[in-house]
Amino acid sequence: MMRRTPPRGVLGVFEHTDQLLAALRATQKARMTVRDVYSPVPLEQARDFVTPGRSPVRFVTFVGAVTGLVSGLALAFMTSDVWHLVVGGKPVNSIVPFLVVGFELTILFGALATLVALLVLARLPSVAFPGPAYREQFSLDRFGVWIDCAAGDERAASDLLRQAGASDVQRVADAAPEAA
Amino acid sequence: MTARPLVDEVLALTPQATPRRLKLVAGALIALGGVGVGAGFGWRDGAAGWVALLTATSLVIGLGVVGTLLSAIFELTHARWGRAYRRLAEASIALAPIGLLGLLVLLVGGSAYLPWVHEHPDVGGKAIWLTRGFWDARVLIALLVADGLALAFLYHALRRDFCVEGVAKRWPGWPGRWLGRNIVDREVERARCEARLQPLAVALCLGFGVCFSLLGFDLIMALDPEWISTLFGAWYFIGHLFAGLAALGIIGVVSRRAFKLERFLSVERQADLATLLFAFCLLNTDFFWSQLLTIWYGNLPDETHYVIERGIDARLPWPTLSWIAIAGFFAIPFVALLFRRVKRSDLLLTLLASIVVASIFLVRFIEIAPPLLHLGAGATLTEALVPLLAAALTLAGMLGAGAWLYGALLTAVPLLPVGDPIFAAEFGRPEVTP
Numbered sequence: 001m002m003r004r005t006p007p008r009g010v011l012g013v014f015e016h017t018d019q020l021l022a023a024l025r026a027t028q029k030a031r032m033t034v035r036d037v038y039s040p041v042p043l044e045q046a047r048d049f050v051t052p053g054r055s056p057v058r059f060v061t062f063v064g065a066v067t068g069l070v071s072g073l074a075l076a077f078m079t080s081d082v083w084h085l086v087v088g089g090k091p092v093n094s095i096v097p098f099l100v101v102g103f104e105l106t107i108l109f110g111a112l113a114t115l116v117a118l119l120v121l122a123r124l125p126s127v128a129f130p131g132p133a134y135r136e137q138f139s140l141d142r143f144g145v146w147i148d149c150a151a152g153d154e155r156a157a158s159d160l161l162r163q164a165g166a167s168d169v170q171r172v173a174d175a176a177p178e179a180a
Numbered sequence: 181m182t183a184r185p186l187v188d189e190v191l192a193l194t195p196q197a198t199p200r201r202l203k204l205v206a207g208a209l210i211a212l213g214g215v216g217v218g219a220g221f222g223w224r225d226g227a228a229g230w231v232a233l234l235t236a237t238s239l240v241i242g243l244g245v246v247g248t249l250l251s252a253i254f255e256l257t258h259a260r261w262g263r264a265y266r267r268l269a270e271a272s273i274a275l276a277p278i279g280l281l282g283l284l285v286l287l288v289g290g291s292a293y294l295p296w297v298h299e300h301p302d303v304g305g306k307a308i309w310l311t312r313g314f315w316d317a318r319v320l321i322a323l324l325v326a327d328g329l330a331l332a333f334l335y336h337a338l339r340r341d342f343c344v345e346g347v348a349k350r351w352p353g354w355p356g357r358w359l360g361r362n363i364v365d366r367e368v369e370r371a372r373c374e375a376r377l378q379p380l381a382v383a384l385c386l387g388f389g390v391c392f393s394l395l396g397f398d399l400i401m402a403l404d405p406e407w408i409s410t411l412f413g414a415w416y417f418i419g420h421l422f423a424g425l426a427a428l429g430i431i432g433v434v435s436r437r438a439f440k441l442e443r444f445l446s447v448e449r450q451a452d453l454a455t456l457l458f459a460f461c462l463l464n465t466d467f468f469w470s471q472l473l474t475i476w477y478g479n480l481p482d483e484t485h486y487v488i489e490r491g492i493d494a495r496l497p498w499p500t501l502s503w504i505a506i507a508g509f510f511a512i513p514f515v516a517l518l519f520r521r522v523k524r525s526d527l528l529l530t531l532l533a534s535i536v537v538a539s540i541f542l543v544r545f546i547e548i549a550p551p552l553l554h555l556g557a558g559a560t561l562t563e564a565l566v567p568l569l570a571a572a573l574t575l576a577g578m579l580g581a582g583a584w585l586y587g588a589l590l591t592a593v594p595l596l597p598v599g600d601p602i603f604a605a606e607f608g609r610p611e612v613t614p
Contacts, residue, residue, distance in 0.1 A: 088477050096476045099469070 007132040007172045009035060009148040012161030017043060019165035020143040024049040026160050027147060036133060038144035057117045064113020065106045072105030073098055133172045146172060184346075186608050187598050191350050193439055194595040198587035206584040213577005220570035227552050228567035230286075230293035234552075235545045236575035237282030238399050240582065241323055242392060242420030243427060244279045247272030248330040249388050250424060251337065252381035261452045263603040264444035267596055268431050270334050272424070274585035276327045278578050283323055286399075287316050295551055296405045303405045310405060319398050326391035333380045335359075336373045340599035343370035347594060355592045370599060392417035400544070403551045407486045411471045418467050419540045422460040422509070426536035429453050433526045444596060444607060447524050454523035457533070461517065465510045490546055495557035497564035501546050508539025545571050 014020045020039070024046060027034055037046045076098035079085065084092055118124070133146040145166075147157045158169045221229030247269035254262045296303050296310045303310065338359050342348050348360035363369045393413025401412045409415075432453060436445040475483045490498045513536055522528045545568055555563055597603045 088479065090477070090479075094476075096473060100473065 008150070009146060009172050010154050010157045010161065011133045011170045011172050012145045012147070012158075012164070012166035013135070013137070013168040013170075014143040014145070014165060015141075015167055016165070017045075017143065020145060021045055023145050023161055023164035023166065026164050027145070030156075030160060032153075032157060032160070033148040035146040035148035036131065036144075037146070038134060038138035038142075040139055040141060040143075043143075055121075057114060057121060060117035061110050061114045065110035067113075068105035068107070068109025069102045071109065072102035075105070076101040142167075186604060187344055187346050190594050190596045190598050191346065193441065194350075194593075195439065195587075195591050197591055198584070199438060202583060202587045206580040206587070209576045209580025209583065211577075212573045213575075213580060216570045216573025216575075216577060220567065220574065223566055223570065227293065227554075228570050230289065231545070231549045231552050231567050232571040232574040233282060234286060234293070234399065235541070235548050235571040236578050237279055237286055238395075238544050238548070239420075239423065239541055239575060240275050240282060240578045241279035241326075241395065242417070243272055243424055244276035244582070245273075245326050245330045245388060245392075246420045246424030247428065248334050249384055249421070250428065252333055252384045255337075255377055255381045256385070258602060260602055260606055261449055263600060263606055264441070264449065264596055265428060265432060265453065266337070266600065266603070267590075267594065268435055269424075269428050270337060271586050271589045272427070272431075272582075273327075273330055273334055274589050275578070275582035276330065277585070278582045280323060280327065282578060283319065287320065290316065293552055295403060299405070306402075306405055310402060315398060315402070319395060322391040322394045322398075326388055326395075329380070329384045329387045333377065333384050336376050336380060337597065337599075338593050340370055340373040340377070341594050341597060342599070343367075343373065344599050347598065350594075351592060353592075359593070373599075374601075389414075389417055392420060400547050403548060404486060406482055408482070409471055409475070409486075411467065411474070415467045415471055418460075418464055419509075419543060422457075422464045423537050423540040425453070425457050425460055426533035426540075429457060429533040430530050430537075433530050437526075439595060441595075450526075450529065451520065451523040454517055454529055457513065457536070458517035461510060461513045461536075465514075468506075468510075489550055493557075495559075496550075496555060497559055497561040498546055498550055500561060501542060501564065501568070505539050505542040505546060508535050508542065541572070541575060542568075 012023055014023065017039075020037070020043075024034065024037070028049060034049050037043070037050050039046060077093055080092050080098075086092060087097075133144065135142070135144065138144050145161065147161070149157045154171060161169050216232055217229060219228075220226070220232035223229075250262075250269045251266045253259075254266055290312060291297050294312075294315075296306075297312065308314070342356070342360040343363055343366045345366065348356055348363075350356070351359075393416065396413045396416025400416065401407065401409065429450070432445050432450060435441055436450075472487065475487055478484075489496060491502045492499060513532055516522045516528070516532050522532060549564065549567055549571075553564070553567060596607075
């Protein structure tokens with residue numbers, strides 16, 4: 001998830017996944033913050049290094065689901081009560097069939113809340129993509145690690161990336177973003 | 181082609197002999213099973229013994245096939261995440277002979293407990309369907325077909341592993357020689373096994389549904405011949421899938437520690453398995469509710485007495501057990517599996533999966549016991565608990581015997597599916613360390 005803070009830190013460019021993962025591990029060990037990772041292929045091992053803690057989406061899903069459950073049950077109970085909908089000689093208000101309505105709206109509201117939360121929190125659709133550190137080669141045959149750090153820590157971050165095998169290291173603020 | 185280091189790694193992890201601790205636990209469980217059967221047949225008129233045998237067998241026959249079925253599902257869906265679980269799941273075929281043995285005992289003693297044998301021949305309008313001989317043959321054939329399909333799938337999955345260079349050399353004895361026989365060109369034979377696994381997986385999925393629906397109708401629903409539910413077969417086999425998946429979760433946790441499989445059965449994969457368990461929790465409950473809803477709306481006395489006896493009539497002990505079972509197969513796993521911590525924790529997931537397996541067992545008991553025990557109004561919970569305990573111990577004994585065979589099977593074949601191309605692609609490269 002991209003945060004809207006001024007571009008800073010350093011970008012390391014790697015030729016191999018081994019080097020990329022080594023850099024990520026070293027970054028984690030040095031307690032530096034990985035702002036983003038670029039890869040031309042899905043790289044599951046890198047995911048954990050950029051996953052920003054616990055996502056608040058799940059709370060929104062939960063609220064949506066509970067709202068759906070309450071709404072579904074309320075809809076069934078209240079309409080039956082108002083219109084006296086007698087089905088099969090059963091009591092007007094019966095929990096057995098109404099739970100189905102409640103369940104359906106639990107899923108519907110939960111799913112919609114998840115989608116909305118995802119779009120809002122990820123700030124999608126993003127007109128700023130791909131961001132200041134992106135390079136075209138990251139969609140071809142190179143990997144990138146963007147370490148977020150203050151100006152005073154840039155040297156240490158650059159050394160760390162080079163030791164991990166970076167073929168190129170740049171300050172993100174200096175590098176002009178290329179077209180995607 | 182599977183990378184050489186991966187094959188060597190898997191062969192090194194595969195145990196040489198059944199772990200001693202497993203043998204001890206299995207032996208203790210078998211002894212408990214003997215106590216359970218003895219207690220069941222020794223209590224009152226001995227009906228509890230048949231309840232115990234039928235309850236345990238109806239679960240064990242399903243668990244004997246469902247592991248291979250899960251492997252077949254992985255094969256069909258090309259799922260990457262569950263690849264390392266395949267062999268651990270497939271090895272549950274070790275329960276198949278135990279289940280078959282239990283079924284043979286039930287067939288031999290059928291006249292002692294089947295209610296329709298001594299009732300009017302046209303009970304429930306099923307005069308032809310419920311006759312000894314036809315019923316015996318149907319039940320036996322259904323189980324043999326399901327077991328046969330599972331074994332055929334397993335044979336090709338194992339033979340594909342034995343096509344990998346170096347695997348056959350590890351097992352010079354008869355299982356290895358048999359699985360690796362007549363292999364001239366490894367790649368050609370591997371491709372041949374690969375081509376057969378897909379249709380066999382489809383056949384196993386369909387065969388499992390059909391055979392276990394029939395077994396559900398005949399072994400359990402027929403105990404109350406006047407009660408009919410066309411959904412019962414599906415409810416029966418989906419319960420096996422749910423329980424089998426939960427059992428695989430327990431086996432995964434235990435195996436990761438016992439066989440040092442951390443690289444293959446990572447915490448992430450465990451969480452994936454738990455997520456699937458959550459899905460099956462909903463599916464299983466969906467089948468339960470669909471059945472209940474239909475009976476509730478229809479309100480036909482032939483159908484409602486089944487639900488009233490087990491879920492409503494407070495003068496009987498069954499409603500209490502039913503609510504415990506519903507909590508076990510729905511409420512507890514539904515809430516617990518919402519939490520990532522539960523899915524990633526060895527202890528919590530094992531506990532939760534054990535609750536799921538126990539609750540499916542309890543469901544089977546509640547379905548089987550009432551028509552055989554004939555507990556009247558005012559019966560205490562204790563009168564149901566003695567047969568329940570006997571059934572639980574019998575199940576423990578059968579699982580113990582199965583665990584013994586399971587351990588032996590895991591020493592006779594690679595512990596992980598080295599011949600599976602997706603497994604090889606997933607784990608073929610050694611882990612990168614800085």
